[in-house]
Amino acid sequence: MSTLRPTSTSELAELLQSKPGPLRLRGGGSRLERMPATVAPARFLDLSAFAGIERLDAQDQTCTVGPGLPRAELDAALLAHRLELPCLGGGTIGGLFATDPIGPATVGGASPRTLLLGMTAMLADGTRFQSGARVVKSVAGFDVHKLFVGSRGTLFAGLQLHLRLKPRPRAQAWFRREGLDLPAALECFSMLRSLVVPPAELQLHRTANGCTIAGRIAGRDSFVRATMRAHELREGPPITMHHLDASPGAEVVQGNVPGSRVPALLAMSPANAPFLWHGGGRFELSLEATTTTDKLLRTLPELQVDACIVRGDDSRRGLGTPLDPGQQHLAAGLKHALDPHGIFV
Ligand SMILES: Cc1cc2nc3c(=O)[nH]c(=O)nc-3n(C[C@H](O)[C@H](O)[C@H](O)COP(=O)(O)OP(=O)(O)OC[C@H]3O[C@@H](n4cnc5c(N)ncnc54)[C@H](O)[C@@H]3O)c2cc1C
Incomplete structure (x- = not known):
């Protein structure tokens, strides 16, 4: 795909007024391989300037x-x-x-x-x-x-x-607990989430080797030290991984899930499927077979959990749990009002 790179607002306005056909907006481009394929051939509209x-x-x-x-x-x-x-x-x-x-x-x-x-x-x-x-x-x-x-x-x-x-916080400490089984990890996660001042960052990561809870306590120095001590949190390396890597052929499904429904979500997915859950509720689940993904997406509405495929084949990314008809209607109306000719794809 070719790339248009306007360098000023007036150049961008002129370009859009020239009815340029479908365009895909781009910043750094890291997300593009995780987006649904464009419906029509499009050029990139690069806003890095x-x-x-x-x-x-x-x-x-x-x-x-x-x-x-x-x-x-x-x-x-x-x-x-x-x-x-x-x-x-x-x-x-x-x-x-x-x-x-x-x-x-x-x-x-x-x-x-x-x-x-x-x-x-x-x-x-x-x-x-x-x-x-x-x-x-x-x-x-x-x-x-x-x-x-x-x-x-x-x-x-x-x-x-x-x-x-x-x-910026005056002090902070990273912590990590590894090798937990799922019930212990969920208990620790829920305890940390319910603190009056919860960790500034919190993550649960399940792999075939067990679960890891990691996070960051931030605030005044005395508070950070007291919280680490009170909950027997061991210092660990900073969290650097915020997304699951899909192994070749596998898919990653992303959505939001409240803590109370995580056990049910995991019960619906294959045992030990890689799972990442952020303290704010966003999760990623890596699944080996498309049939498993499809079954999960069909069953998730029972939990009132919405999710969609963010990594996988071009033809599969963007597929997800069904949107309710009212929401679909609103989204289509909004798109039509703001971009009636479907320029931004
Ligand atoms: C190394 C790396 C790995 C990552 N891995 C993952 C991952 O595995 N899973 C995951 O979910 N996320 C992942 N992300 C995060 C994801 O790419 C983020 O959404 C990222 O912040 C996008 O930044 P970008 O500049 O690359 O955006 P781009 O990829 O350029 O654009 C992201 C989206 O924003 C739109 N956009 C960009 N600029 C504008 C604008 N000015 N106006 C309107 N729309 C705009 C684009 O059209 C596109 O839809 C990763 C990010 C990085 C840097």
Whole structure:
């Protein structure tokens, strides 16, 4: 597929007004192999040129960035101000917010949805619009910018994102408990989630060798040390893995599940199928056979759990539990209103 790379807002508007045919928006491109194949042949619309930190208000704990800005660059700039963007995920800021690949890192934690204060964006016909605010205060009108989170480049192109930041914790410690059986791991996970101040990041990972609970306690130094001691948490390496790798031929299914339904979810899947569960509720399950995936997706609605295939063959990615007809109707109406000619695929 060829790539268009506009370098200014006016160039982008002109390009869209020229009725360019189907386009797939792209930041860093890391997600593209995990997206459903495009329905029509499309060109890439690369927004990596919109990559500046336009405003960083340390006192207000907000910033405004271009969507093509790599997350790592924003993190480095925030470090100098002892601030952080308190959500997980890499790639570009536009790609991260348009996909929300991990959700909150812990129960009640921040996520792209809660951190996006407002934005400037462009519709597929070249119309520029603004939504929300640059700062943490409420404004009148619909929160149209919240539609950006999870839109996967199919509704409008983000051009400037206004983000909420947080002071970096004064102290933190990573912990890890390995070799647990599933009931012990679920008990430990649920205990940690129910703390008055739960870990800033929490993860349960099941492999054929058993379960691992890992996370990060953050806050004042005395609090971090007391929490580690009170719950007999052993220091361990930082979490670096946020997604399951699918072995060749296998598929990864992703969704959200409340803690009370995890045992039932795992009972529906093959014993020891690799499973990753984030403290905020997002899970990934790796399945060896497509027939197993299909059976699981058919049964998940019984648990009121929605999920879809995020890794696997082109023809399979995006297949998931059925959407309810009202939701489908709304999604189709929204797409038609914002992008009636189906430019953003
Ligand atoms: C090394 C690596 C490995 C990863 N592995 C996984 C994994 O196994 N499973 C998983 O679920 N996630 C994974 N992710 C996370 C996933 O790729 C994220 O969604 C990532 O944050 C996307 O960043 P990107 O810049 O690469 O986005 P891209 O891949 O370029 O785009 C992601 C989506 O956002 C849209 N988009 C990008 N910019 C804009 C914009 N300005 N306006 C509107 N839409 C836009 C695109 O159309 C696309 O749909 C991984 C990320 C990295 C960096």
